[in-house]
Amino acid sequence: MSNQPSSAIRHDWTPEEVTALFQLPFNDLMFQAQTVHRQNFDANEVQISTLLSIKTGACPEDCKYCPQSGHYNTGLEKEKLMEIQRVIEEAKAAQEGGASRFCMGAAWRSPTVKQMPYVVDMIKQVKDLGMETCMTLGMLDGDQAQELADAGLDYYNHNLDTSPEYYEDIITTRTYQNRLDTLQNVRDSGMKVCCGGIVGMGETLRDRAGLMVELANLPHHPESVPINMLVKVEGTPMDQVEDLDPFDFIRSIAVARIMMPESHVRLSAGREEMNEQMQSMCFLAGANSIFYGCKLLTTANPEADADRQLFQKLGIRPEQRNQEHGDNAQQAALMDAVKQQRTDAFFYDASQAS
Ligand code: SF4
16 A cells, blocks of 8 residues: 555545555554645644533433443433523533534434424524534434424534444444435435544454445545544443553544545544543544533543643644634634633533533
């Protein structure tokens, strides 16, 4: 394989060449990833979003890594769908803290006919605040995806989790094809796609390559690609899985960056377990998106203040939104806050909200 980095948008990756990418000498892989990253992004900017769980726990799906699954006893406190007013208050607080995108997640198999009007209303009201919106609600059929898009939802998150081959070891209550169908419905509706996976679930290198092949060979690359490191939660079947070598995670970020040059690669779940040096290696490998100042659905996210300090140490700025996304005053305010090293009300912490 050539070590010459290329930013070509490709949808014809083979497992063999992606496995070879993973096996490059570490420095060569990082060089390729950083080169591709710089061809497409400002290397010192990271996009940040806030994530709120609008309905926690008692999910009927059996994803073996997930504390929200009703199949496992993890001691997680179950919550009903959050009242719209409360969601809007959380969104306003996030906005006042500088967040420009508000992501809302519900532990559902898919939204029901009864639930749809609530989420549609949430989208409209959060949009009315002038924020970008993202949701993750489980599987969507074509009509549901269109309804959410028509309400103004900007992004929909639905992950592939792992390779098709390893998938049945992780989830049995929905198929890989179900997931691909939802992604197609989201794409057809005109919404942007947020789709990635999880590393560290006992998968082989070939599985990791297989996940990346599936993501990059979608008809359009997802605009946002969250790469999660498994957070082992007691009570889930994954709580005893062998620890992932941090270099394997960093390699996964680098490979995602090389294969999907124009996508935001998101350093997602598991960040709390990474020290500053590992996070900075992930940024060097091409990660350019994080959640901050909020619980990452049910697992803790690093203290927002630690994020602020790390950004300052690395000279990283929050990414400015494109004009196509409308008014970028929020992001400008956030950048000002970083420059001025303000700590007050800068990072919004939903886990502390009443
Ligand atoms: S990952 Fe999502 S679908 Fe799977 S159990 Fe958790 S909340 Fe449910």
